[in-house]
Amino acid sequence: MGFHYNAPASMSELLSGIKNADNCYFLAGGTDLVVKIKEGLIAPEFVVDLGKIKELREIADAGLVIIIGATVTHSQLQKSPLIKKYAAVLASAAGQVGSPQIRNVGTVGGNICNASPVADTSPALLVLDGVVEVKGVNGNRNIPLKDFFVRPAVTVLEKGEFVTSIYIKKVQPGEGASFQKIGKRKALAISVTNAAVWLKKDGDKIADIRIALGAVAAKTIRIPAVEDQLKGLVFDQSVASKAGELAKASVKPITDLRSTADYRADVVDVIVEQAMCEAWAQAKGGN
Amino acid sequence: MKTVELVKVKCNLNHKPLEIEVEADLLLVEMLRDILHLTGTKVGCGEGECGACTVLVDGKSINSCLILAVCVDGKEIVTVEGLAEGNKLHPLQEAFVNFGAVQCGFCTPGMLLSAKALLDENPHPTTKEIYEAISGNLCRCTGYTKITEAIKAVADGKTDVGRV
Numbered sequence: 001m002g003f004h005y006n007a008p009a010s011m012s013e014l015l016s017g018i019k020n021a022d023n024c025y026f027l028a029g030g031t032d033l034v035v036k037i038k039e040g041l042i043a044p045e046f047v048v049d050l051g052k053i054k055e056l057r058e059i060a061d062a063g064l065v066i067i068i069g070a071t072v073t074h075s076q077l078q079k080s081p082l083i084k085k086y087a088a089v090l091a092s093a094a095g096q097v098g099s100p101q102i103r104n105v106g107t108v109g110g111n112i113c114n115a116s117p118v119a120d121t122s123p124a125l126l127v128l129d130g131v132v133e134v135k136g137v138n139g140n141r142n143i144p145l146k147d148f149f150v151r152p153a154v155t156v157l158e159k160g161e162f163v164t165s166i167y168i169k170k171v172q173p174g175e176g177a178s179f180q181k182i183g184k185r186k187a188l189a190i191s192v193t194n195a196a197v198w199l200k201k202d203g204d205k206i207a208d209i210r211i212a213l214g215a216v217a218a219k220t221i222r223i224p225a226v227e228d229q230l231k232g233l234v235f236d237q238s239v240a241s242k243a244g245e246l247a248k249a250s251v252k253p254i255t256d257l258r259s260t261a262d263y264r265a266d267v268v269d270v271i272v273e274q275a276m277c278e279a280w281a282q283a284k285g286g287n
Numbered sequence: 288m289k290t291v292e293l294v295k296v297k298c299n300l301n302h303k304p305l306e307i308e309v310e311a312d313l314l315l316v317e318m319l320r321d322i323l324h325l326t327g328t329k330v331g332c333g334e335g336e337c338g339a340c341t342v343l344v345d346g347k348s349i350n351s352c353l354i355l356a357v358c359v360d361g362k363e364i365v366t367v368e369g370l371a372e373g374n375k376l377h378p379l380q381e382a383f384v385n386f387g388a389v390q391c392g393f394c395t396p397g398m399l400l401s402a403k404a405l406l407d408e409n410p411h412p413t414t415k416e417i418y419e420a421i422s423g424n425l426c427r428c429t430g431y432t433k434i435t436e437a438i439k440a441v442a443d444g445k446t447d448v449g450r451v
Contacts (some may be wrong), residue, residue, distance in 0.1 A: 002291055003292075003312060005312070030354055034353050088440035099422055100401065100422065186422070
């Protein structure tokens, strides 16, 4: 136990002091990291606390996109008027993470870097076409969120790299998005399975659609083959139902302590259908 | 042997300034209980499930078992010991007594602080909003009815009524 702790007060201080070490961890909210340290799952040599860097805590309106700082908490997302207006799907997903205490501390950057396939914000961020802005000793890069996750607890981030913000596209009039989750109970429940759908309507047709699923693979996934089969169809209840069946057929979940593979697959069917219907209703309302 | 690194933390604890040097890996709850002997804050699960360790940081409820003490540098912390003013109980404490919202008492400090965070932000919550506010606090004795009633009574300005 015991590590070197540093809490840089600004981005420039952070960048000049980054340790290009194997054993350097960035601390955002810490709701996952602190537990891992205490349980001995990781033994960092350096911990760099991002909590004092003001610009990482901000949500900014940038026209067609919203820029969410890495250490924005789930509570901030849940309550932000900007997020509620243009990305209600994300406010809803963030509001279903853990408990108020966890949401007050846990951050969106931490949630994606922890790379849990069960994370509730990931499907919402994926269907909003999230892009992760990364800084590090070797410069900056932007990574589409769909290419960011590798497997549980592993992302494409390299040594000495950290997330500064996530860009999402605003949901425009004529578009709708929905997040659905099934857990064992309402509060403090880790998802058995979760899903998000974003779609754009053109008259009666689905002009474009993105579907993301959690807890059915080693990472939160998009299902482009299913999305392609739905594009251009005239929306009705049977199409929503078909989307659920296609989504179910496209995944191979596992059985673990939270659920069985069969139940997860059945839940995918139901929640994708529900998310489709809710997203469509929203898209209609916005026209 | 690894040298233990001490980090200076300046914060405000229960309305008084505090300066302390702590080990970098010390949890906030360990600082409160083991160093400052403020044992009102409890440790239940140690992983953010039960809410017995709930304290307020800058007015927001958090699990003190999930954050490092060094992370509260520059912040304002309130524990259950900071609720009463001298011998005068906080209205929430009074209502918890009057409604019999306490049995074994282990969840009570956390419940009180989650309730305070709620009422400070939203003085007139609905019952559903009360349920949500205490959804991260587990009680295994009285159940939640009396606790919810007590919080509602404070919101309605009726701390002197109750079941007891």
